[in-house]
Amino acid sequence: MLAQGKINHLKIIKRSTFGLYLGDPSGEEVLLPNKYCTEEMKPEGALDVFIYRDSEDRPVATTLTPKILLHEFALLKVSAVTRVGAFLDWGLEKELMVPFREQRQKMEAGRWYIVYLDLDQKTDRLYASNRLERFLSNEDVSIREGEEVEVIVLQKTDLGYALIINHKHKGLVFTNDIFHELHVGDRLKAYVKKIREDQKIDISLQPIGYRKSTETNSERIYRQLMEHEGFLPLTDRSTPEEISALLGISKKAFKTSIGALYKQKKIAMEEDGIRLLK
Numbered sequence: 001m002l003a004q005g006k007i008n009h010l011k012i013i014k015r016s017t018f019g020l021y022l023g024d025p026s027g028e029e030v031l032l033p034n035k036y037c038t039e040e041m042k043p044e045g046a047l048d049v050f051i052y053r054d055s056e057d058r059p060v061a062t063t064l065t066p067k068i069l070l071h072e073f074a075l076l077k078v079s080a081v082t083r084v085g086a087f088l089d090w091g092l093e094k095e096l097m098v099p100f101r102e103q104r105q106k107m108e109a110g111r112w113y114i115v116y117l118d119l120d121q122k123t124d125r126l127y128a129s130n131r132l133e134r135f136l137s138n139e140d141v142s143i144r145e146g147e148e149v150e151v152i153v154l155q156k157t158d159l160g161y162a163l164i165i166n167h168k169h170k171g172l173v174f175t176n177d178i179f180h181e182l183h184v185g186d187r188l189k190a191y192v193k194k195i196r197e198d199q200k201i202d203i204s205l206q207p208i209g210y211r212k213s214t215e216t217n218s219e220r221i222y223r224q225l226m227e228h229e230g231f232l233p234l235t236d237r238s239t240p241e242e243i244s245a246l247l248g249i250s251k252k253a254f255k256t257s258i259g260a261l262y263k264q265k266k267i268a269m270e271e272d273g274i275r276l277l278k
Contacts, residue, residue, distance in 0.1 A: 002028045004051050004059065005070030005119055005126050012045045022047060022061055032061040052126055055094050067091045068117045072167045073132070073152055075185025077112050088115065088128055102129035114154060114164075114185060136170045138199040143169065145192050146208045153186040163190070163203055171201035178205065180248035206253070217249050217257040222266065222276070230276035235269070 002008060002024055010022035010030070019033040020041055030051055032041075041047065049061035067090045068074035076088040079095060086107035087095040098107060098115060107113060107130065115128040116135045129135070132154070143149055143166065151163040151171070160174040161182055173190070193204040207216050224247060225232055234243060240251040247254060258274055261267045268275045 001026050002030055002051055002059065003070075004053070004124070005117060006051070007048050007069070008051055008061070009046060009048050010061070012041060012043050012047060014043055022049065030059050030061045032063070036061070036063045050092075052092065052094070053124075057125075062092060064092055068096075068115070068128075070117050070119060070126070071135075073114055073116050073135075073164050075112055075114050075152075076128070078107050078109050081107060081109050088113075090128075096126065096128050098128045098130060102127065102131055104130045104132070112185065114152065132164075136164065136168065138169050138201060141169060141195055141199060141201070142166070143192050143195075143201075145195055147192045148207075149190055149192060149203075151188050151190045151203060153182050153184050153188070155184060156182075165190075165192075165201060165203065169201060171203045173203045173205060177203075179244045179250050179253075180205075206249075217247075217253050218260050220247060220249065221254070221257055221261060221274075225267070225274070225276040231273055233273040235271075235273060 008024065010024055013021045013023045013029060019031050020037050021029045022032055023029045032047070032049060047063070049063055050066055051059060051061050054060040067076060076090055076096070078086050079089045080087045085097045085099040086103065087097055090096040096117070113130050114132065115130050116132060117126060117128055118135070119126055149165050151165050154162040154164050154170070157172070160172055160178060163171045163173060165171045177193075188205065191204045191206070191208045192201060193208060194202040196202070221232070232246065234246065234254070236255060238251070243249065243251050243254045249257070258267065258269075262269060266277055268277055
């Protein structure tokens with residue numbers, strides 16, 4: 001069955017005046033218009049395409065990659081606001097609508113908002129919603145402590161930053177666990193630090209566990225040394241702010257990691273910094 005709002009892997013069935021017809025094993029077909037077709041696309045071949053409804057409300061395929069997929073969140077820009085709703089630039093020719101009923105507050109042209117892509121079961125049309133809480137739940141947590149996850153930065157709070165986890169759950173990274181600048185809409189790899197009894201989820205931006213974290217930070221320092229001609233102007237006397245600005249890690253993590261590199265005889269400790277050994 002063709003999946004609207006998702007990337008579909010489809011077989012090329014035939015060529016027509018209007019483009020290529022693509023099909024799935026169930027026998028359903030969809031048109032890939034000529035503007036997306038190339039000479040290399042031949043019948044019996046296969047393509048990865050995104051399916052949505054065009055300006056005439058017909059299912060259509062495109063080789064363009066949208067900025068958001070069905071049942072996912074993304075930060076998108078409002079290109080226009082009309083009498084029927086706000087319209088977002090999501091990387092396709094037909095813009096994505098956010099009906100007024102799906103706006104947490106009245107959207108404004110030129111501003112960016114985190115939205116969720118959903119499918120209206122009655123009309124079979126894709127739409128975006130800014131009422132995010134409806135699509136996030138921690139009642140049935142599908143992740144474990146220590147697991148690597150994908151997060152989207154949702155908003156700054158008094159305690160740190162609220163995050164969307166794996167497009168399903170809501171979590172928090174505390175200020176003292178943040179060692180580089182974050183922005184709303186950033187997509188990051190992160191790690192589940194703790195799942196509390198009330199199902200609130202604490203997130204770490206560093207791998208959980210001393211050994212894994214040390215190895216990751218050591219690799220980061222080593223890479224920075226390579227990119228800076230083998231020298232970094234950082235020492236035990238450097239401030240946490242100086243270390244965070246250059247490496248994006250805490251001073252404690254820095255000291256532990258350069259200690260590991262020193263024991264491995266990969267660096268030398270000098271008066272004004274650390275130097276990579278050949």
